[in-house]
Amino acid sequence: MGLIDRLRGRDDPRVAFLGIDGVPYRLIAENPDVFENLTAVMNEGSAGSIESIYPPETTACWPAITTGTNPGETGVYGYQDREVGSYDTYVPMGRDVQRERVWDRVTAEGRNASVFNVPVTFPPQRNVQRMVSGFLSPEIDSAAAPEELRAFLQEIDYRIDVNAKLGHRSDKSDFLEHAHETLDRRQRAFRRYVEGDDWDLFFGVYLAPDRVNHFLFDQYVSGGADREGFLAFYERLDECIGEIRSALGRDTTLVVASDHGFRPLESSVHCNEWLEREGWLSFETDDHAALSDVDDDTRAYSLGPGRFYLNLEGREPRGSVPESEYAATREELRRELEALETPDGRPVIRRVVEKEDVFRGDHDEIAPDLVALPRDGFDLKADFSGHETVFDETGPRTGMHSFDDAAVLIDEPGIAVDDADILDIAPTIMQLLDIKFERTDFDGASLV
Known part of the structure; x- marks a missing residue:
């Protein structure tokens, strides 16, 4: 004492x-x-x-x-x-x-x-x-x-x-x-x-x-x-x-x-760049750097690390995904995330979870619709600036959260x-x- x-x-x-x-x-x-x-x-x-x-x-x-x-x-x-x-x-x-x-x-x-x-x-x-x-x-x-x-x-x-x-x-x-x-x-x-x-x-x-x-x-x-x-x-x-x-x-x-925990990092994955290339995300102009720059055709976007949101009617200001298509669209995005591979064929995503399986509470309107956990070696990034590639192995960081x-x-x-x-x-x-x-x-x- x-x-x-x-x-x-x-x-x-x-x-x-x-x-x-x-x-x-x-x-x-x-x-x-x-x-x-x-x-x-x-x-x-x-x-x-x-x-x-x-x-x-x-x-x-x-x-x-x-x-x-x-x-x-x-x-x-x-x-x-x-x-x-x-x-x-x-x-x-x-x-x-x-x-x-x-x-x-x-x-x-x-x-x-x-x-x-x-x-x-x-x-x-x-x-x-x-x-x-x-x-x-x-x-x-x-x-x-x-x-x-x-x-x-x-x-x-x-x-x-x-x-x-x-x-x-x-x-x-x-x-x-x-x-x-x-x-x-x-x-x-x-x-x-x-x-x-x-x-x-x-x-x-x-x-x-x-x-x-x-x-x-x-x-x-x-x-x-x-x-x-x-x-x-x-x-x-x-x-x-x-x-x-x-x-x-x-x-x-x-x-x-x-x-x-922590794991070694081999490559950052620019998730919004991937979404843009796959037709899920688009911007009003070529000079984009923030979520507010997305256009009306956007179906999904990402915030880090590994949080994915549908651009949902009634929730987002310019939502393009009707609520009636929410489940089907989310499942489509989940499948594409689970299939994501590096150019040399390595799978990137270990697991994708739906928000209702991991989040409970009063703050549903800002919860991600999906959360992706990467396999060891990958870090899921989510800035809104353009990138020359989806995968980047040149960054200064060599360790990632697990x-x-x-x-x-x-x-x-x-x-x-x-x-x-x-x-x-x-x-x-x-x-x-x-x-x-x-x-x-x-x-x-x-x-x-």
């Missing part, structure tokens, strides 16, 4: 959650010498590989993790979502998340929650103990509250994210250095407030692993020149987690989890994680905190 709780006379259980964005479970399991601290959690507690959501994209995943509900409930389907009844799109922010987060539930119980660097939390909430917003936030001066937290983060030159542009260079040394610096400053803030011991829920996310994986995952898999640098970064990440673990009292359970092989590790033995997914994390945290909830509050279920 911490000093603050002793002074309060409280003995409520506590949870420290550490997010490791994009870290596949297999990476941890295959490298025990690199992940000494996480291996200790695996051996002394409970751990396993879990599934992500459709689509396995950071912007959709973290609202799902923190609410325990699918995108149909959160209202966040990806990095770019469509306005209802419009072709205008927007980047989701914290206020677009339509369900209670775990820290809202903690606060409602009169307990304290400290929240650090969770994607899709800008602007920072002022009804929680303290919060610094994560990915998709501007500079720290407007992304942290209260003032004491903001001042400290400015003092240590805290970074919300790694500079991904450095990863575009062939020489990755500056990129790795920046990733280490970002991680170290993140860790300095995490340790200060974890050791402050005045919280019931500490919820912090390390985002840098996702960035490192995007630009160096192929080096790890192939044994390339930067494999050593890749593993050195992860060794430092593991040390950071070990430092937090050592600082926790006996009343606190450590939970570590990632939002999706639906399977996200990770969860709980510093508590005897917890079964078989058949679990990221929607189970929020109710598990609530159960560990001994906060009551209705089974219908979550799409997931507690693992405890």
Whole structure:
């Protein structure tokens, strides 16, 4: 029990959650010498590989993790979502998340929650103990509250994210250095407030692993020149987690989890270019760069990653597909997606799912009609600018998100994680905190 709780006379259980964005479970399991601290959690507690959501994209995943509900409930389907009844799109922010987060539930119980660097939390909430917003936030001066937290983060030159542009260079040394610096400053803030011991829920996310994986995952898999640098970064990440673990009292359970897995990337697939070539998509002019540039003959379009929408009458402003033809048209598009191959005959799509099979909730009007999961090696892109080819193997990224092989590790033995997914994390945290909830509050279920 911490000093603050002793002074309060409280003995409520506590949870420290550490997010490791994009870290596949297999990476941890295959490298025990690199992940000494996480291996200790695996051996002394409970751990396993879990599934992500459709689509396995950071912007959709973290609202799902923190609410325990699918995108149909959160209202966040990806990095770019469509306005209802419009072709205008927007980047989701914290206020677009339509369900209670775990820290809202903690606060409602009169307990304290400290929240650090969770994607899709800008602007920072002022009804929680303290919060610094994560990915998709501007500079720290407007992304942290209260003032004491903001001042400290400015003092240590805290970074919300790694500079991904450095990863575009062939020489990755500056990129790795920046990733280490970002991680170290993140860790300095995490340790200060974890050791402050005045919280019931500490919820912090390390985002840098996702960035490192995007630009160096192929080096790890192939044994390339930067494999050593890749593993050195992860060794430092593991040390950071070990430092937090050592600082926790006996009343606190450590939970570590990632939002999706990772795979090597061989080729980007420009889905809207493919749709245009196959006669599904057309534009008003040759100078097109946005969804709003589509013309009245468009039958379907894509938003990333792998989200496909029919241009439906009554839903889209200039819908061309009658509602009476919805099912047949969607099935036609599904078949064509499932048949998609590279020029040398390799199949691209692993699975295509219909929206009613994976999304449930009140935000149906902006849900994709189909979601395609690619086979390993392919990344489904969806910008609206023209491309010379559908398949592009020249991009700087060498790693891609995967639906399977996200990770969860709980510093508590005897917890079964078989058949679990990221929607189970929020109710598990609530159960560990001994906060009551209705089974219908979550799409997931507690693992405890």
